Amino acid sequence: MNFTPKNYKTIPNKPGIYQFSDETKSLLYVGKAKDLQKRVSSYFKKSSTLLPKTKLMVSQIKTIKTIIVESEIEALLLEAELVNSKQPKYNHQLKDDKSFSFIHFTKEEFPRIYAERMNQILKSERKVSFGPFLSSKIVRLTLDEIRKVFPYRSCNTNRFNKHKVCLYYHLHLCQAPCEDKINFVDYQKEINYLKSFLQRKTKTLALNLKREMQKHSETESFEKAAQIRDQIERLEYLTTKFRLPQEYLQAPNLLEDLRTQVLINLQKVLKLKTLPTRIECYDISNFQGKQATGSMVVFTNAEADKKEYRRFKIKFKDTPDDYFMLYEMLKRRFSRLNDKSHWKLPDLIVIDGGEGQLSKAISIQRLLKLQVPIISLAKKEEEIYMENQPNLLEVSKVNFHKIKLSKKSKELQLLQQIRDEAHRFAITYHRKLREMKLKKEFDL
The missing domain is CATH 3.30.420.340 (UvrC, RNAse H endonuclease domain)
Known part of the structure; x- marks a missing residue:
């Protein structure tokens, strides 16, 4: 939906993304909000104490575009997608590089997974990275949800070498490779599943899990089959709970279309x-x-x-x-x-x-x-x-x-x-x- 500085008060009180553009239709800024109307209004209130850079940006705004989403995490994902793809002028002026975060997989025998800021990327051990994300909050939300489906190791090398299980194992959030409670092949399989999820290959991932569950059922490994069944159910919940940023970019009226x-x-x-x-x-x-x-x-x-x-x-x-x-x-x-x-x-x-x-x-x-x-x-x-x-x-x-x-x-x-x-x-x-x-x- 499109608005202007004159009719911004008609913006709905819903979560989503707002985009400010100037008279040449160049994108100035992308932001997220739990309440779009309140957030956008804060830029135009006369009593608002805005920073000089922000005041300059507001003076250039000619159009306001909004995309309504279903949840705050979707707003975070969509904001990251737009900032990374469109490089809005003021997003990079108002944020420094250290605010961007990545999800990393170390290249160890049993990789650990953790979040790291952009200014730390060139330090420490070799790794495989996913990102960037605009804030550490989105990384935490993403990892918290993924870990319930695919438990993984997050401890550092010193902790791992003590060969003693930690609280995450008892919470079913880690499979304790430190005590050999999972072998190398099975752990790597779980890590590859997790990477597929981050790469948004969820349909292929679900299909592979169902095949594996069927295989264990045929060999009467019913306990393992039940574990995979639970993984599939959690994965289905996760993939229906959140929508991918591309869906909103391809169809800005996605929610209205879904309801219809x-x-x-x-x-x-x-x-x-x-x-x-x-x-x-x-x-x-x-x-x-x-x-x-x-x-x-x-x-x-x-x-x-x-x-x-x-x-x-x-x-x-x-x-x-x-x-x-x-x-x-x-x-x-x-x-x-x-x-x-x-x-x-x-x-x-x-x-x-x-x-x-x-x-x-x-x-x-x-x-x-x-x-x-x-x-x-x-x-x-x-x-x-x-x-x-x-x-x-x-x-x-x-x-x-x-x-x-x-x-x-x-x-x-x-x-x-x-x-x-x-x-x-x-x-x-x-x-x-x-x-x-x-x-x-x-x-x-």
Whole structure:
């Protein structure tokens, strides 16, 4: 997304990368932020105490480009990629060489792995290096994650020659070659796997691990096969948790595209007529019918749209009756469609529960003559319940079918997130009302 110094306040409050360019479109500076809006705003505040070099840079800014990412570590990786490839003028003026770091593998029989700054590269023993990274923080984050998948030695030669295992072995973060608990061939294999990960050859790496696991299973080395299975699972978690910088560079709107794809897939799975860009979920919270509250949460384009959230204080029922409470909430919610409050019609309604809850919701839907698809999500098995063929004429007859999605499915994860958010929002309001009532009684 592109902005200017005049409209920087419209930059979203999300993690990502910002790039400053001058009037000739030359890149001045690349930075990362947990909150892009706050970080970029800090450059343009009149009261800001900027250094002379930074003030000069700000005076040259004509355009601001942002790339939204999913996490801080992705912002760190993308920042490193852009600075290394584009060499922005002010990144090198505001940082000296010693701030750049590398990941090193020593050329010993059992290589140790460690981080080192740029100004130390020509010192000490021969090594294989990966980098540079802009900060030691990204090196620590990367190594901490990798070590959980591929344990490695990090001790110096003196410590290694004592031939005594250290704490890292007991934490399963080192395989203790110092005490011959792993042989040379197996250790080198693990190191090569680790290098493949740093070289971003993750698909080939996963394939090799699966082949090795299969080989051990066939020879009935089940303990070793189980260890490799755990490695594969951790590797899958690691590679789905973080995205490569190149993905964002090739597709600056990557997150938006990914969310849209999830909605497209959800539309196919549920056989919806329209893309579910607006999904609403409702939940009831009460204690034996008292201080009953209802919540409505809204996800627009697969993101929580908190300005659209609504709370309902149940007015006409003070005994446990979730059906009546849900009816009251839905009736009040959908009575707002034609007034001036501009409450939009959802593309999909999600209810927490199984067949019973969905049956109640559909009967309410028919009484209110709503033509909005409704599904329910049961917590125990995380199964989706949906009506077979909606027929508004047969009010009393409802038939269902179940949809079982993989727990790794992004579509299921989105529905779970929406359901859990509705529960959180409802119970928070319910607790607030209970506390207010108790306080009032106590004051009396």
